Amino acid sequence: MNQGLTLTFWLLLFLIFYTYIGYGILLFIIVKLKRLVKNKKEERFDYEPEVTLVIPAFNEEHYIEDKALNSLGLDYPKSKLRILFITDGSTDGTREILEEIDGVEVVHEDRRGGKSAAENRAMKYVQTPIVIFCDANTELNRESVRELVKHYADAKVGGVSGEKRISMKSQSNASGAGEGMYWKYESFLKKLDSELLTIVGAAGELVSFRTELVEDLEEDTILDDFIQSLRICEKGYRMVYEPKAYAVEMSSENVKEELKRKIRIAAGGWQAMYRLRHLLNPFKDFVFTFQYISHRVLRWSISAISLPMIFLLNFLLIYNEPISSNVYHILFLAQVSFYLLAIIGWYLESKNLRIKALFVPYYFTMMNYAVLVGFSRWLKGKQRATWEKSARMKVENNQTL
DSSP: OHHHHHHHHHHHHHHHHIIIIIHHHHHHHHHHHHHHHSOOOOOOTTOOOOEEEEEEOSSOTTTHHHHHHHHHTSSSOGGGEEEEEEOTTOOSSHHHHHHTSTTOEEEOOSOOOOHHHHHHHHGGGOOSSEEEEEOTTOEEOTTHHHHHHGGGGSTTEEEEEEEEEEBGGGTTSHHHHHHHHHHHHHHHHHHHHHHHSOOSSOOTTEEEEEGGGOOOOOTTOSOHHHHHHHHHHHTTOEEEEEEEEEEEEOOBSSHHHHHHHHHHHHHHHHHHHHHTGGGGOTTTOHHHHHHHIIIIIIIIIIHHHHHHHHHHHHHHHHHHOTTOOHHHHHHHHHHHHHHHHHHHHHHHHHTTOOOGGGHHHHHHHHHHHHHHHHHHHHHTTOOOSSOOOOOBOOOSSOOBO
16 A cells, blocks of 8 residues: 555656656757757748737726827837727726727727637737737737737748736735746746747737637637637647747736636636647647646646645655655655745735745645636636636836846
8 A cells, every 4th residue: 555655646746846847847958959950940020911909908997098008109010000909898988098099999899708709709800810919908018019920921830929027016925926936937938838849828918820710719718818829739830939029917916816816717727628638639749739738737737636645645654654764754844844834925925024935835835726726616617708807916117027
């Protein structure tokens, strides 16, 4: 029995290591080797196709004027850039504010069907070869459109994702610092994924597609950007990552708001994995499946479930063999210490006392807890495509992490 416990313990521990660290190391080595045998393609900065920038906006009156002005200030020929806001379901002044601004178009209906439904409807108005989606509460860098569209000179590229960045002013709390560190690491992995073959999931804050490849999504889709991206990859196209095109976003106001957002994303992850379960077949495209499982499936499912199992197995190994190897005692002490730091971080955050060293264990634990809650919510069908927006920090003069 102890042999079975021991083997399971080490397999799960390896799985956690591989998911959060090992895949990045392996990916880095593979990409380095690929660079030795294949030269990087030259980029076409003179490629300027017509583009439609689609911005779904639900009750964003506090951000919407700044967003419109930011969009109008993008460095791209005005005659080739169409800016389309879709304000379905908005009950504040979002629509009225936009209708007073020259240079943008507004599409509206009173029904609120969620982001996927809004994007499906917006696509009926898109006649350009390239469509870009971005969130209403983000700020794009001036060169973002140029940096995205240059990749479409390659006929094998079906979509290009920009980078999500968290405002520097948001890092004072646990949600801001944790989210900032998370997205820095995500960006590192996405760069390598893109260079190896394709990214497996775009940043919905800024993502573009060839219009002809975009499919209407089921209206109850929670992670529209993720499912749309992978369905395009299914058709044999690549999704490229371009960090020089980025969207700056404020972090959640606090960890409670961030947890609400993470649970919704986790529920959407389970929904997406179920709908895209055929992508787990490695015989169709081994490299793509390898990337999909390593970067997404493990993190969104098995790893979160493994953490409490590792803790329990570690305890049982020590309990059944009190004179067992010191390694098990050290690992158990390390886990207890890590979770104690997370609890202390949670307590101090609730008292507005912030120690940045505690942000990592707190945010990591919160993320994996969200995966488990998200699974329960998806299983019970309680996560709707429409949701209550998480409150964001309100800080002027954004800078990025």
